[in-house]
Amino acid sequence: MITMELFPLSLLLTLSLSTIIFLLFRTTAAARRKLRSPPGSTGLPLIGETFQLISAYKTENPEPFIDARVAKYGTVFTTHVFGERTVFSADAETNRFILQNEGRLFESSYPGSIANLVGKHSLLLMRGSLHRRMHSLTMSFANFTIIKDHLLLDIDRLVRLNLDSWTGRILLMEEAKKITFELTLKQLLSIDPCEWTENLRKEYMLVIEGFFCIPLPFFSPTYRRAIQARKRVTEALHLVVRERREKRERGVKRNDMLAALFDSDCDDVTFCDDEIVDFLVSLLVAGYDTTSTTMTLAVKFLTDTPSALAQLTEEHEEIRARKGTSVALEWDDYKSMPFTQCxxxxxxxxxxxxxxxxxxxxxxxxxxxxxxxEGSKVFASLRAVHLGQDSFQDARVFDPWRWQKTLDPANFMPFGGGPRRCPGHELARVALSVFLHHLITRFCWKPAEEDKLVFFPTTRTQKRYPIIVQHRNVVE
Structure with a gap:
């Protein structure tokens, strides 16, 4: 993001380039008028409406950015964000059409800031047959069978290990990030929690902060720090990959994602270390920030909705009572959590x-x-549909009981859809369910101070949701 000190310089650059941009796009604009593009406003030259979008998403209520444009132009409109003219869809049917036609009518395309930070060989940017192959490979390490027979044990163990150190005041979002990062590293590289994993996690946090910046290091200190942090992350992962290759040559094998990538050398695809590292970076992004934030917000929503917390507590107390002295959750326990899934x-x-x-x-x-x-950037807004009153009654109210009714599944796409649907969607559900079980059966908690949601650069609470925890047996 551009600082106040650099804004006059950026404005000068914008003005100096506006004439060039006008000449470049004059012919294209005429063609678009003939094609009747979705209506809208592209704002300022080069910058477009990026600052309006960022300003809205830095508040608890970013919806007016979408609501105002939907009211004026309809659910499919044109804007200009992150350096590109963009068609914005707040329509469920249109979103499904876009996602289902991946590779035929549309292809993955992300802002330069994200693309540079995840790497050109990341799953996020892969296309065609290579993407299909790698997406399938990723899903093979997060399907029902793998979770049931292997990963559930790791999830349960790592959740309990982290909760063992909880006492007094904690930053819940920070603690949740530790859990999900450790779980993802275990799944990808068979590495258990240690000082190295914690140092890598701190660097990763800097990388993610740069995702939605103007991708110019000179203008954005945040983006500059993210690029530097990414270099340190990739250097650390390169060392791991090289060491594992050497061990593999000596006959040492592991059952993880890196081993599967090595095994691809035996097929028709060979991956160099740079490609493997980019792939690992993107999977760490996918498995780390999203799941930990969902954990945190689930606790916040439950805390703010005591009746939901009470019903969830009853469900998990029944599971604990049924298990007796056994603490670790098993697959049958997970499958007996209907309200948890709501x-x-x-x-x-x-x-x-x-x-x-x-x-x-x-x-x-x-x-x-x-x-x-052709060539237009498109943004399919899942948020606009999830929070739209046409899709869900009282859409901006936390109401888990709504999921006990029959709802149109086409309006609910938290993991995307089509060929690029998040391959770890079931793993995320299991991790969140296990986390809620052990949290609820071991602790009582209350907010340590006021906190609020913000949605830029990613969804999170402003203060990382500080809470005060107390062991239930102490309370009793």
């Missing part, structure tokens, strides 16, 4: 950790009464 769904819907997905039109695409021109 809480998970409602947290995913209301928090919208993934607010939407970026695509680019591969050809002129007709949607509703408009044509999206």
């Amino acid at each position: 809480v998970v769904n409602e947290t995913l819907r209301l928090s919208n950790i993934i607010s939407g997905v970026f695509r680019r039109a591969m050809t002129d695409v007709k949607i509703k009464d408009y044509t999206i021109p």
Whole structure:
């Protein structure tokens, strides 16, 4: 983001480039008018409406940015954010159409800030047959069978290990990030928690902070720090990859994602270390920040809704009573948490950790009464649908009981959809359910101070949600 000291310089640059931009896009603009593009406003030259979007998402209520434009232009409109003219969809049917036509009419396309930080070989940016292959490989390490037979044990152990150190005042979001980062590293690299994993996690936090900045290090100190942190992260991962290759040559094998990538050398695809590291970086992003934030917000929503917390507590106390002296959760325990799944769904819907997905039109695409021109950036807003009154009654209220009724599943896409649906969606649900079980059966808690939600650069609480915890047996 541009600092106040640098803003005059950025404005001068904008003005000096505006004439060039006008000449470059004059012909394209005429073509768009003939095609009847979705209506809207592109704001200032080069900058567009990026600052309005960022300002809205830095508040507890970013909806007016969407609501105002939907009211004026309809659910599919044109804006200009993060350096590109963008068609913005707040329509469930349109979003499904965009996601289902991945690789045919649309292709993945993210802002330069994200692309540079996750790396050109990341799963997020892969396309075509390579993406299908790697997406399938990723899903094979997070499917029901793997979770039931292998990962559930690691999830349960790592959650309990982290909760063992909880006492007094804690920053819940920080603690949740430790759990999910350790779990992801275990799944990808078979590395248990240690000083090295904690140092890597701190660097990773800096990388994620740079995701939604103007991708110019000179203008954005946050983006500059993110680029430097990414270099340190990749250097650390390169060392791990090289060491594991050497061990593999000596016959030492592991059952994790890195081993699967090495095994691909035996097939028709060979990955160099740079490609493997980029792939690991993107999977760490996917598994770390989103799940930990969902954990935190689930606790916040439950704390603010005592009746929901009471019903959830009853469900988990029944599980604990049934298990007797056994502490570790098993697959049958997870499958006996119906209200927990309602809480998970409602947290995913209301928090919208993934607010939407970026695509680019591969050809002129007709949607509703408009044509999206070839090459146009498109943003399918999942958040706008999840919080739309047409999709959910009292959409901006935490109501887990709504999931006990029959709802249109097409309006609920917290993990995206189509060929790029998040491959770890079931793993995230299990991790959140296990976390809630051990939290509720071991602790009572209360907020340590007022905190509020913000949604930029990612969804989070402003103060990392400080709470005061107390062991239940102490309270009793």
